[in-house]
Amino acid sequence: MPTRYQGEDALLCAFHDVTSHIEGAAMLEQARRSAAAASEAKTLFLATMSHEIRTPLYGVLGTLELLGLTRLDARQREHLQTIQRSSSTLFQLISDVLDISKIESGQMAIESQAFCPLQMIEDTLHAYSVFAENKGLLLYACVDATLPDQLLGDPVRIRQILNNLLSNAIKFTDTGRVVLRVRVLECVDGQASLEWQVTDSGIGISPAQQERLFDTFYQVRDASSEAGAGLGLAICRWLTEMMNGQMRVVSEPGLGSSFSLRLGLKVMPGSLEGCADILPTTQAVYVRAPAVELTQSTCDWLNRLGVVAKPLPAFVEESRQASLLVDVLPSDSLPAWAGPESCASAASPLRPSHRKVAPWMCMMCGPLPGPSPDPARKTIAPAAPECDLSSRLGLHILVAEDNAINQAIIKEQLEALGCRVTAASMAKKPCSSGSRRCSTWC
Template structure:
């Protein structure tokens, strides 16, 4: 590498030296040519002026002779006009002045010929005669009487003297012209010489400067082309290696996920049975470790897709509330297990359906929330989602994740989104992680033409904000029922200030009159004081958090129920996601409904709706404790309820025997019959033999030998397993890295997707959705789904 740099510098120096030399030669030639041309022009001007002056001497000598004759003819009185005297005087002075310039003050010294013509001959020389001629004119002009002519030599005014002087002056003019012509010829020869010298100089430049530069450039270009060919070859090899690596990662992902799926399945089955406390704790640790490993594998695969430009961004309709529900379900338990308050602020969200990539948006939020939970030891994590469509530009989905964690120093914030980067090694050791999450978030934001930023203060927490351009869909999400709740008065009892504020903003947005209390005792005091002031009930509804300082939430509900002054208020309990309170226990303590925290707008409205209109049920985000399980039957017609009561028959297509066993056990616990096929080809054979009693739905793995899941689905849709099976719902099991390839699934005729490793919770939702065969629950339409990973609770 060093030799290449030195060679490159040597070539550059050689070029620089040569073109500097060429420029110097051109500059010298240009300067010399300019000087010569300037000198030529100067000499030509000088010669022209000299020749004109010499020629004018001839004319002046003739004029003086003419005026002198006029002057002499006027004697003896010398009555000549004043103008004649002045003209004669001026002519004499001008002749003398010109003669002095030509003989004594000339710019160029006189040639020997001109000296001989001017000064040779003594009294007969031109110089002497001109001076003598001018002197006699001056004497003539000073004569006032005839007697004064004796001082004037009148012979100088005779024709013989004047013609002789004129002839000599004419010879001088001719000599000037000849010398000027001779000099112009010399300059012409010099110009020819400069031209020839310039040609020689340019030829020399071409030989010793430009020719070597040409050879050097050709050599450099040959080397560049050689390196380009090498680079293209290396690029091809790198692309091939990347493709091979991607294929390897896809294969190894399947190979890792298959045993991991078995491991997680067996652990979940084990945990579903009564175990000694120590064994249960160990099993839970093993399950958590396996899930962490699966998450890391998914991050590595996602990042690999981004590095190889294989990341696909789709645009499908989804409701923002479905995104919120998915994010809550995926993260709330982690936050509660760490003792954090998980708060979701949806007060400013309307019932909008957007066009975008739901899976990638959930991925962004999951990474940011996971990061916030990881670096927060106590306090809260607040998630806020809004849709800004007020401006004339493109609507934007704005997400903010705030925490009360350790914070980030300003000097570290600029490297926070770099790959494999954490704040410092101590944090990496204490909190773990591979440093991929935020890098994936940044790349996903940029891939969707969005942006992400962070603001943080050490010891006070961090705030991550992202903005993603979206489109408004023509579809509409399920609207909130028309219900007059504006007349309600509600007391919110919650010890967490941020959670109280979120609930209050949401209720006030609906026009509800709200009052708050931070603990059970203050809430009881407020109610008793209001009862004392008036005989009416203090509040229509009281929303109580399960965990309160002092008097607990359940105890407060029991107090309200047993107090004759307060028992007409309808109490709603907010429970944690990990709460173990049972329906019956909640009902016995005076509560009319309950819902799991955090209090999203859908959960809050569902709870209010269930107590205001107990004969109806809207949604399943909150449950009336009187008839929670009856509402599912009320929501469907008698025919659908009958179909749901029948046990579905599911064909499980999975090549791994351990996964077959785990999935079948899950389905059996969900009251489903199962049949098993180990490949796509075997599945087609089994489907074709069930003409009289088709499967309720087909649960099929994506990667299988002989015939994979997509190919098998295409064959089923083409009728190769029988025309009666064309409409059988097909649910495909894929890794999380494949979830973004929705278009591929749609083209193959897939109806639903479930992420591996499969667990009982997600599988129960699939069963609830498809055992009735209702096409309105199609995941790929997304108008009623919660997320790519967890679906709408509306059919639980």
């Protein structure tokens, strides 16, 4: 800028060295490119390892399942069960690690779709019924009868959370029960606020440990013999936050634990699947269950479907035992019922019993789909004996699997279920657009 110096005109100039600024900007740009390259490499690693690790594990688990169908002596079967448990644990650990990596790298996405929440609850409960039964635990669900027929959300991620909570509850409970409760907290203007709650009568968790319960790799010290890698609850927390939900835990050592998931989901148009053949009845149906809340929940659902249902009183005159009894989670220790009886069980819908049981079954959370030969009994569906599974399938199935080992295993598994199987040839062929060969299957 112009100025004067010692009585003469002068030009005042200022110099600023921006070399460090330019070098710093270049370093930041290089760091950004390096981070982007690392993220791309991590994404490629996840995509590759998710397939390459899980594929041989599917082969291991499938082969072990087929091996279990062969004739084995007691010691061989014990060894087989040990291998199956270890392989399942390894598979779950790898799946959790891959899920954690996907979440941290931003590759895990929430995909909304219309789904039936009742069907999802039933499928989730059935998946753990044998696990609970083998430990001598009572496992059941009490679902709010005002639950919407169809919702918009990500049923895969919701079920992933419920799977983890149920698995932990059964794992850390030696006696008693595990209950899945589903409540409709609010339903206004097409938006439903729901709560899924998993409660157990297990060992419980101290307040100090609850503060770190959802941290990655944290394990409850009092349950080290049963603890896993400490990833499941961390994944549940992340998935809950991604769906804008809340998760909380209430627990006391020795008194069990209760984990709750709250989500807001949009109500979609539609009706309950498989309930179109349900006809209202005027004749009362009695309901018996090992817990009062389960009895009431079953009655509420039957009433919603137009069936007059009420809890079985402590004493019923013999003349009134001509009514149908819906026996939920029946026990041979309970008094025999003189009239028709419908037994509902999560693990085995129709079980051998010394009592005379009518050949019908129903679901604990709602009726099974399917026709009924008697219009007066539309609340129940005929069931084939559980040992006659192959005769109920008889399907012709096309298997498309690029791994030769897994293809052979799937084929044999389906054939064991009484299916006719055709394996698709997965060899590559030229693209229809030219003579070059695709990098993917054509």
